[in-house]
């Protein structure tokens with residue numbers, strides 16, 4: 597199954613790529629899985645690793661999904677690409693659009709971190725900032741796609757980004773020598789990373805790359821208290837999430853008040869005996885600083901949120917010395933600095 601290349605297209609056999617087709621690639625994926633004995637000890641868990649997705653092109657795991665989506669869009673002969681974004685998806689689409697020589701338009705809230713907006717401009721997309729949150733940007737992107745014929749790369753409105761994102765799960769399994777940790781903590785906005793990994797694990801199991809008798813990891817959604825639609829739905833044992841009113845958090849990737857994939861996210865949490873936990877802005881800042889200063893990884897606030905959730909779960913006894921925990925740092929801290 598494995599191709600001899602060191603990016604996510606190593607798993608091309610499980611990705612939407614036709615025979616003989618070249619992917620639109622910037623070397624996405626193949627990110628390090630770094631163990632921190634010190635963090636494990638501090639938090640009271642057996643072992644703890646950070647999967648550092650901040651090392652992807654344009655500094656976030658969004659690169660994986662955009663590499664897959666732009667590869668298909670180019671093959672389909674689209675005239676251009678459009679996306680609404682909380683920031684990183686727009687930067688990633690801009691880069692892959694440039695690599696594919698396709699025009700890109702990005703709709704982003706004006707509150708998007710300035711470093712990310714600067715990247716989008718530098719790599720040559722047409723950037724439209726809008727008042728409000730990603731939902732407001734989504735309406736604009738949809739209208740523009742309808743009038744222009746541009747391919748709308750919005751989260752879960754097309755099938756390919758999730759295929760790219762599932763490679764986080766495939767890669768994790770390979771890095772752990774075809775077994776998985778007992779707990780995966782993932783900072784959840786639109787949820788495609790979590791849904792994609794869950795899909796990837798099912799595929800690996802079906803193909804015999806994972807022991808069918810070994811339990812799959814408990815999937816944990818980490819959110820900010822200022823925007824926690826999945827945490828609220830999980831607490832209500834609901835199968836859908838109600839949109840969050842007035843979403844606020846400095847972890848901009850988590851400012852997604854009405855995720856389209858709510859049912860799929862919740863299903864993965866329930867099926868895996870996982871949980872959804874929200875933490876405060878102060879806890880997110882402390883978690884980010886803790887990753888940075890304990891490990892040297894330059895974490896995004898979303899990664900800090902995930903670590904803060906491990907801390908909360910350890911404090912309530914929901915994870916402990918028996919657990920092997922993988923925390924996803926989904927982006928680089930660089931883009932969030934003023």
Ligand SMILES: *Cc1c(COP(=O)(O)O)cnc(C)c1O
Pocket residue numbers: 656657658684685751783784785786787788789790849850896898899926927928
């Ligand atoms: C988009 C984003 C998220 C949320 O990811 P989903 O898979 O859509 O839930 C988390 N962290 C960062 C840095 C992001 O850019």
